[in-house]
Amino acid sequence: MMAVGYNAWLVLLSIALAVLDAYVAFSVVGRIAHSRGPAALLWTAFGALAMGSGVWAMHFIGMLALQVAIPLGYDARDTALSGVPVMLATGATLWLLARHTNHARIVLAGSLLGLGIAAMHYMGVRAMEMRPQIGWHAGWQAASLLLAVAGSTAAIGLHRLILCGARRHRWWRRIGSALLLGGTAAGVHYLGMAAVRFPPGAVSLAAEHGLRGLGLALAVSLVSGLLLLLTLGVSLAYRQLQRRTEAMARELGQARDALTWLAYHDELTALPNRANVLDLLGRLLPTAASERFEVAVMFVDLDGFKSINDTLGHEVGDEFLRSVADALRASVRTRDTVARFGGDEFVVVLERFRSEANLVAICRKILALVSRPVQVAGHNVMATPSIGVAMFPRDGSDAASLLRHADLAMYSAKEQGKAGYCFYQPRMSATARDRLVLSAELREALQRGELQVYYQPKVELASRRIVGLEALVRWSHPTRGLLLPKSFVPLAEGSGLAGRLGEVVLQRVVAQLAQWRARGVPLVPVAVNVSLQEIQDGHFVDGLLRTLRDSGLEHGLIEFEITESAAMRNAEHTLRQLRQLEALGFRMAIDDFGTGFSSLSHLRQLPTQSIKIDQSFVQGAAHNPADRDITEAIIALARKLRLSTVAEGIETEAQAAWLREAGCEIGQGFLFVPPLPPERVPALLLAESLQAATL
Structure with missing residues (x-):
C-alpha cells in the first residue's frame, strides 16, 4: 500500500474554507426565514449554490492537498458532478432550517446534509480514476459517515438553540456552530481519505488530462472564498436593509397610530373629539x-x-x-x-x-x-x-x-x-326653525328697507332737560308687526348681519339728523349702538366718514355706544378703533356696564365720555340691596374716572330721585319719554328749545 501525505497549507486552507462556508450558510438561513414567495426561493437557490460550492471547494482543495508517490489528477466531469449531491442537500437543509423546526426536522436536515457531504466526497475520490481500483477501510468509512450525519445534526441543533436564545451572545455562538459544521465537513473528507487504500503499482488515469496542481487549488480557493464573501456581504446588506425597512414600518405604524389618535381625539385636552x-x-x-x-x-x-x-x-x-x-x-x-x-x-x-x-x-x-x-x-x-x-x-x-x-x-x-x-323639549325645535326663518327674513328686510329707527330721549336728572337721543332699531315685519331689538338683534349677531344692520341704522340716523337740521329743528347728540362686528371691520371708519361727508353733520352729533363685553374682546384692536373715532370728534359710551367681563385697567384706557348703567340694576334696586349697591358703586367709579353716568330703564320718580342723589347725571326710561318714531321727535325738541328760551 502506498504511503499517503498532505500539503499542510492546503489542508489548513480547506478547513478555513469549510468554516467560512458554514458561517455563510447560517447567515443565509435567516434571510430565507424572513422572506416569502419568490424571494425565499431565490435566497434558497443562492444559498445552496454558495454553500454547496464552498463544501465542494473544501473537498477539492483537500484532494489537491493529497500527496502520494505517483502523479495524481482529477477528471473534470466527475469532479464537477461530485458537487451536485451536496448542493441539493444544502438547498433542502436551508429550506428546512428556515421553517419552524422541531427535533425531527433537525435530525432530517442533519441527515440530508451529512449524506450529501459524504456522497460528494466519495464521488470526488472516484474522479482520480485509479487503476487498479483503490480499496477501502470499512471502519474509517463508517466513521466518516457517522461524523457526517452526527456532526451536521449537532451543528444544526446548536444553531437552532442560538436563534431561540438571547441576543446577547448570539454572534459568538454562531461562530461556534460554524466551527462545528465546518469541522464536520472537513473531518468527513479527511476520515474518508483515511479509509482509502492505494494498491501497489496503481496509477491515476486522470493524471495526464485531469485537474491538478497547487495553482489550481489556490484559484479554486480564491473563487470559492470570493463567492462566499459575496454571499455573506449580500446577506448582511439585505439584513441591514430589512432592519431599516422594519424600522421604517415601525415608524410608519407609529405615525399611523398617532394620526388615528389625532383623528379621534382633541389635541389640547386629549379628550375624544x-x-x-x-x-x-x-x-x-x-x-x-x-x-x-x-x-x-x-x-x-x-x-x-x-x-x-x-x-x-x-x-x-x-x-x-x-x-x-x-x-x-x-x-x-x-x-x-x-x-x-x-x-x-x-x-x-x-x-x-x-x-x-x-x-x-x-x-x-x-x-x-x-x-x-x-x-x-x-x-x-x-x-x-x-x-x-x-x-x-x-x-x-x-x-x-x-x-x-x-x-x-x-x-x-x-x-x-x-x-x-x-x-x-319638542318646542325647542320649532323655536329653532322659527329663528332660522326669521334670520332669513331679516336678511331680506335689510334689503327691502323694513327696518325703522325710533328715538328715546336722554334727560338730565337735575333739570329734566333733554340732552340727547338714543337710536333704537325696530323691525316692521309684514306679518308679525313691530318687533323690538331683542327679537332680531341676537339673530343678526349670530348670522353675521350685525355689521349690515348697524350700517343701515347709522345711515338712517344721519339722514334723519340732516333732515331735521334742514327744517330748523334744534339738534342734540344721538347715540348709536355699534356692534363688535363693526368695530373689528377694518373699513368701519372709512364707511362712517363717507356716510357723514355728504350730510355735512358735525361729528360731535354722533355718539357710539359699545357694550362692555364687546369692548373687552380683541382689546388692542378695539382700543385703536375707538381712539381713532375719538380723534375724529365722535363721542363714545360704554353700554350695559356691569353685565360683562370687566377689566378696570382696560376701561381706564378706553376713550369714553360716559358709562350707561344697565336697566337690570336700576329696576332691581328696589327689591335687591345688592343691585342698589352695585349701581352706586358704578356711579362712584365713573366719578373717579371723570366719566358721566347714564341710567337706563327709569320708570318711577323714586328711582329718579335715588339716582340723582347717588350722583347719576343722566337718565332715560318710560318715566320721561318712551321711544318715539322719527316724526314725533321734532315737536319734542322744538318744545324743549322753547322752554329753555323762556327760562
Missing part, C-alpha cells in the same frame, strides 16, 4: 335599542369663555379649557365619555343612567365643579357652563338628532339666564 363621539354613538345606540337601556347626551358650552381668551390671551384660555376637561371627567363615571367638540363646546355621553333625577344631579355636579374659579398664570379665571340634555330614545333615534337636540336645549339654557341646564 366629534368624530369619536359620532363613532361611539353609532355603535352604542343599536346596542341600547336591542338591550333597552337609555343613553343621555349632554352639550356643555362655557359662558364668558371668549372674554377670557380676548382679555387674558389664548394660552390662559387653553389652560383653562384643560381644567374644564378635568372637571367634566371628575363629574361623571369612568365608563362615561367626555369629549370636546371644539372651542368651548364639550359633550358628555352617559349610558345606563338610573333616572332623569340622576341626570339632574350630574348636571348640578358639572355646574358646581366647572364654575369653580381656576388659578391660571396668576389670574383667577372662571366661566359658567350652560348644559343641554337629550335622551335616547325619547329625544332622538340617531347620533345626529341627539346632538342637535342637546345643542338646542343648551341654547335654551342660555336664553333662560345661563349657568344652568335644560332638557330638550
Whole structure:
C-alpha cells in the first residue's frame, strides 16, 4: 500500500474554507426565514449554490492537498458532478432550517446534509480514476459517515438553540456552530481519505488530462472564498436593509397610530373629539335599542369663555379649557365619555343612567365643579357652563338628532339666564326653525328697507332737560308687526348681519339728523349702538366718514355706544378703533356696564365720555340691596374716572330721585319719554328749545 501525505497549507486552507462556508450558510438561513414567495426561493437557490460550492471547494482543495508517490489528477466531469449531491442537500437543509423546526426536522436536515457531504466526497475520490481500483477501510468509512450525519445534526441543533436564545451572545455562538459544521465537513473528507487504500503499482488515469496542481487549488480557493464573501456581504446588506425597512414600518405604524389618535381625539385636552363621539354613538345606540337601556347626551358650552381668551390671551384660555376637561371627567363615571367638540363646546355621553333625577344631579355636579374659579398664570379665571340634555330614545333615534337636540336645549339654557341646564323639549325645535326663518327674513328686510329707527330721549336728572337721543332699531315685519331689538338683534349677531344692520341704522340716523337740521329743528347728540362686528371691520371708519361727508353733520352729533363685553374682546384692536373715532370728534359710551367681563385697567384706557348703567340694576334696586349697591358703586367709579353716568330703564320718580342723589347725571326710561318714531321727535325738541328760551 502506498504511503499517503498532505500539503499542510492546503489542508489548513480547506478547513478555513469549510468554516467560512458554514458561517455563510447560517447567515443565509435567516434571510430565507424572513422572506416569502419568490424571494425565499431565490435566497434558497443562492444559498445552496454558495454553500454547496464552498463544501465542494473544501473537498477539492483537500484532494489537491493529497500527496502520494505517483502523479495524481482529477477528471473534470466527475469532479464537477461530485458537487451536485451536496448542493441539493444544502438547498433542502436551508429550506428546512428556515421553517419552524422541531427535533425531527433537525435530525432530517442533519441527515440530508451529512449524506450529501459524504456522497460528494466519495464521488470526488472516484474522479482520480485509479487503476487498479483503490480499496477501502470499512471502519474509517463508517466513521466518516457517522461524523457526517452526527456532526451536521449537532451543528444544526446548536444553531437552532442560538436563534431561540438571547441576543446577547448570539454572534459568538454562531461562530461556534460554524466551527462545528465546518469541522464536520472537513473531518468527513479527511476520515474518508483515511479509509482509502492505494494498491501497489496503481496509477491515476486522470493524471495526464485531469485537474491538478497547487495553482489550481489556490484559484479554486480564491473563487470559492470570493463567492462566499459575496454571499455573506449580500446577506448582511439585505439584513441591514430589512432592519431599516422594519424600522421604517415601525415608524410608519407609529405615525399611523398617532394620526388615528389625532383623528379621534382633541389635541389640547386629549379628550375624544366629534368624530369619536359620532363613532361611539353609532355603535352604542343599536346596542341600547336591542338591550333597552337609555343613553343621555349632554352639550356643555362655557359662558364668558371668549372674554377670557380676548382679555387674558389664548394660552390662559387653553389652560383653562384643560381644567374644564378635568372637571367634566371628575363629574361623571369612568365608563362615561367626555369629549370636546371644539372651542368651548364639550359633550358628555352617559349610558345606563338610573333616572332623569340622576341626570339632574350630574348636571348640578358639572355646574358646581366647572364654575369653580381656576388659578391660571396668576389670574383667577372662571366661566359658567350652560348644559343641554337629550335622551335616547325619547329625544332622538340617531347620533345626529341627539346632538342637535342637546345643542338646542343648551341654547335654551342660555336664553333662560345661563349657568344652568335644560332638557330638550319638542318646542325647542320649532323655536329653532322659527329663528332660522326669521334670520332669513331679516336678511331680506335689510334689503327691502323694513327696518325703522325710533328715538328715546336722554334727560338730565337735575333739570329734566333733554340732552340727547338714543337710536333704537325696530323691525316692521309684514306679518308679525313691530318687533323690538331683542327679537332680531341676537339673530343678526349670530348670522353675521350685525355689521349690515348697524350700517343701515347709522345711515338712517344721519339722514334723519340732516333732515331735521334742514327744517330748523334744534339738534342734540344721538347715540348709536355699534356692534363688535363693526368695530373689528377694518373699513368701519372709512364707511362712517363717507356716510357723514355728504350730510355735512358735525361729528360731535354722533355718539357710539359699545357694550362692555364687546369692548373687552380683541382689546388692542378695539382700543385703536375707538381712539381713532375719538380723534375724529365722535363721542363714545360704554353700554350695559356691569353685565360683562370687566377689566378696570382696560376701561381706564378706553376713550369714553360716559358709562350707561344697565336697566337690570336700576329696576332691581328696589327689591335687591345688592343691585342698589352695585349701581352706586358704578356711579362712584365713573366719578373717579371723570366719566358721566347714564341710567337706563327709569320708570318711577323714586328711582329718579335715588339716582340723582347717588350722583347719576343722566337718565332715560318710560318715566320721561318712551321711544318715539322719527316724526314725533321734532315737536319734542322744538318744545324743549322753547322752554329753555323762556327760562
